[in-house]
Amino acid sequence: MVDRSGTPLVELKDISIAFGGIKAVDHVSVDLYPGEVVGLLGHNGAGKSTLIKCLSGAYRQDSGDVYINGEKATINNPRDARGYNIETIYQTLALADNLDAASNLFLGREIVTPLGLVNESAMEAETRKVMHRLNPNFRKFNAPVSALSGGQRQSVAIARAVYFNARILIMDEPTAALGPAETQMVAEIIGELKRQGIGIFLIDHDVHQVKRLCDRAAVMKNGELVGGVVEVDKVSTDDLLGMIIAGKTPAHLAA
Amino acid sequence: MAETAEAKAGSPQRKRLLDTLEVDSRLLGMIGAFVVLCLVFNVFTDGRFLTPRNIFNLSIQTVSVALMATGMVFVIVTRHIDLSVGSLLATCSAVMAMTQTVVTPEWLGLGLNHPLTAPIALLFGLICGTAIGAFNGWLVGYLTIPAFIVTLGGLLVWRNVAWYLTNGQTIGPLDSNFVLLGGINGTLGESASWVVGVIAVVAAILALAAGRRSKKAHDFPVKPLWAEAFLAVVIAAVILGFVATLNAYDVPSNRLERMFEARGETMPEGYSTGYGIPYSVLLLILVAIVMTVVARKTRLGRYIFATGGNPDAAELSGINTRLLTVKVFAIMGFLCALSAAVAAARLTFHSNDIGTLDELRVIAAAVIGGTALAGGIGTIYGAILGALIMQSLQSGMAMVGVDAPFQNIVVGSVLVVAVLVDIIYRKRTGAK
Numbered sequence: 001m002v003d004r005s006g007t008p009l010v011e012l013k014d015i016s017i018a019f020g021g022i023k024a025v026d027h028v029s030v031d032l033y034p035g036e037v038v039g040l041l042g043h044n045g046a047g048k049s050t051l052i053k054c055l056s057g058a059y060r061q062d063s064g065d066v067y068i069n070g071e072k073a074t075i076n077n078p079r080d081a082r083g084y085n086i087e088t089i090y091q092t093l094a095l096a097d098n099l100d101a102a103s104n105l106f107l108g109r110e111i112v113t114p115l116g117l118v119n120e121s122a123m124e125a126e127t128r129k130v131m132h133r134l135n136p137n138f139r140k141f142n143a144p145v146s147a148l149s150g151g152q153r154q155s156v157a158i159a160r161a162v163y164f165n166a167r168i169l170i171m172d173e174p175t176a177a178l179g180p181a182e183t184q185m186v187a188e189i190i191g192e193l194k195r196q197g198i199g200i201f202l203i204d205h206d207v208h209q210v211k212r213l214c215d216r217a218a219v220m221k222n223g224e225l226v227g228g229v230v231e232v233d234k235v236s237t238d239d240l241l242g243m244i245i246a247g248k249t250p251a252h253l254a255a
Numbered sequence: 256m257a258e259t260a261e262a263k264a265g266s267p268q269r270k271r272l273l274d275t276l277e278v279d280s281r282l283l284g285m286i287g288a289f290v291v292l293c294l295v296f297n298v299f300t301d302g303r304f305l306t307p308r309n310i311f312n313l314s315i316q317t318v319s320v321a322l323m324a325t326g327m328v329f330v331i332v333t334r335h336i337d338l339s340v341g342s343l344l345a346t347c348s349a350v351m352a353m354t355q356t357v358v359t360p361e362w363l364g365l366g367l368n369h370p371l372t373a374p375i376a377l378l379f380g381l382i383c384g385t386a387i388g389a390f391n392g393w394l395v396g397y398l399t400i401p402a403f404i405v406t407l408g409g410l411l412v413w414r415n416v417a418w419y420l421t422n423g424q425t426i427g428p429l430d431s432n433f434v435l436l437g438g439i440n441g442t443l444g445e446s447a448s449w450v451v452g453v454i455a456v457v458a459a460i461l462a463l464a465a466g467r468r469s470k471k472a473h474d475f476p477v478k479p480l481w482a483e484a485f486l487a488v489v490i491a492a493v494i495l496g497f498v499a500t501l502n503a504y505d506v507p508s509n510r511l512e513r514m515f516e517a518r519g520e521t522m523p524e525g526y527s528t529g530y531g532i533p534y535s536v537l538l539l540i541l542v543a544i545v546m547t548v549v550a551r552k553t554r555l556g557r558y559i560f561a562t563g564g565n566p567d568a569a570e571l572s573g574i575n576t577r578l579l580t581v582k583v584f585a586i587m588g589f590l591c592a593l594s595a596a597v598a599a600a601r602l603t604f605h606s607n608d609i610g611t612l613d614e615l616r617v618i619a620a621a622v623i624g625g626t627a628l629a630g631g632i633g634t635i636y637g638a639i640l641g642a643l644i645m646q647s648l649q650s651g652m653a654m655v656g657v658d659a660p661f662q663n664i665v666v667g668s669v670l671v672v673a674v675l676v677d678i679i680y681r682k683r684t685g686a687k
Contacts, residue, residue, distance in 0.1 A: 096564035108572035
């Protein structure tokens with residue numbers, strides 16, 4: 001069970017963001033505690049990715065505040081987010097396909113020698129260590145990531161987030177492009193990260209996946225939050241589907 | 256029977272040999288094409304193509320385009336293009352020409368051929384080129400105008416800024432120290448060339464050894480020692496062979512006589528000496544080394560290639576891609592200025608049409624050298640080899656006596672075919 005008595009790791013308070021008159025996110029508040037996985041559900045265009053990009057620094061909210069460990073945070077770009085130990089695994093994985101795993105893992109944060117030159121050997125050694133922990137079958141250290149399978153690419157993206165001591169992890173549909181075995185691998189990694197006390201936002205379409213992996217879930221429709229953040233054990237998949245499709249709060253929660 | 260078995264085993268074994276040596280097979284292909292090209296021209300010119308004299312000329316003719324091609328690699332790798340390099344070269348050349356014929360002798364009162372003239376002119380030119388390049392990069396990166404448009408505009412603007420600066424006149428002769436950069440007017444001489452050659456060999460061997468040590472330190476697999484030794488021998492042979500060839504090109508005796516007269520001496524009977532390595536070629540080698548280190552071993556280089564591979568990923572990784580664009584174009588501008596100095600010094604004057612169509616030669620050199628216009632892929636040595644192939648093709652055909660229109664038809668066709676071959680190669684090897 002997740003202990004929610006302390007300060008939340010992240011609080012998104014009353015966030016709104018509009019694109020040319022269309023309210024993509026409309027006064028949404030979500031929080032996240034250490035060691036917890038909060039699922040964000042909703043249709044395409046419901047606003048879940050937009051909401052979370054305010055936390056990862058890709059967008060700036062029009063109104064509302066972000067609190068990290070109870071303190072107000074200013075996140076203007078992805079560099080700021082990294083400063084708060086927020087790491088994001090994008091749906092597109094955001095990997096440079098022409099570079100190898102080590103180059104991608106350390107992109108923007110390379111290990112350099114005293115002369116200021118990139119220390120390739122050290123980076124590869126570190127990559128081997130972290131990949132050994134996450135995905136022991138990973139061997140293709142010298143190939144560009146374009147030559148890797150979906151699961152291998154996913155594990156590079158996760159390794160990048162994990163290696164730099166993420167406290168808050170955002171995963172945007174991490175299993176969308178994966179087969180069953182690779183999905184299982186990602187599920188195991190998520191479990192491992194939870195045990196380390198990392199807070200995870202998991203954006204997903206699949207209600208079964210959310211039931212299985214998440215502690216709580218927030219459903220968004222047309223930019224608004226449907227029925228607050230619910231504990232997944234207290235709702236059925238049908239309830240969740242009803243929230244996603246009809247925007248209807250389940251009767252036993254609405255009461 | 257035994258023969259066929261051997262023949263069958265031959266191909267995979269050769270592949271394994273290349274794998275062991277860890278040599279880029281694409282590079283080998285280009286070198287192979289270049290060697291074939293040289294041999295064919297040598298046959299058709301009755302052995303005039305592969306003489307020390309022609310190799311010397313080829314190398315000094317290649318420098319100007321090759322210098323800019325190394326910068327163009329970065330520009331194209333970041334998914335941009337620079338069509339203004341020829342015009343930028345003209346502007347930088349005009350600035351340097353005016354500096355050394357008007358600013359230093361008249362305004363600063365240093366007179367003609369003062370030792371400070373050449374450095375001041377070069378400095379002005381380099382500042383000018385870097386600033387214009389950075390400005391282009393700002394337009395592209397921060398104002399998000401497509402590089403094609405910015406530099407297409409620049410093609411017209413800077414060509415005519417050069418015209419305006421010089422009133423369209425040919426400016427010359429240039430400062431006597433400045434023209435040393437041009438090639439035939441400034442060479443190291445035989446002994447200094449050998450010293451440079453030996454230093455280069457030692458440096459190459461040390462670099463190989465350092466790479467091996469660093470791999471061993473992290474328990475990564477290393478090549479067998481014989482493979483390293485073989486590579487070292489090949490590299491040493493190429494370097495020393497090149498030096499020997501340039502040294503074998505003798506300074507004409509009447510020119511030597513004039514040199515002795517100028518020093519108030521008489522030339523000893525039967526005295527002869529070779530040119531050795533031209534300063535401009537030395538400059539190109541230095542630039543090539545620095546650019547290769549930047550590309551492979553610095554964060555800047557990493558970010559250039561990452562941005563070319565996936566601009567969104569680079570941005571999300573916290574890389575300031577806008578500032579990166581400014582830096583890439585500033586490097587391009589700096590190299591245009593350096594190239595302008597070499598080109599003007601080689602002619603010993605600045606002419607209004609200097610660098611005309613160079614943008615196309617430079618882009619062609621980079622592309623023939625394996626730089627992908629889609630971004631993310633390209634090498635410095637490839638671009639230089641590309642420039643060398645283009646120049647060999649051009650001067651080889653001129654020596655054979657191919658009609659001028661056919662020369663350009665061939666060069667144009669080669670560019671297209673080279674890219675086609677590259678596409679096929681990449682498909683075959685499964686690389687993207």
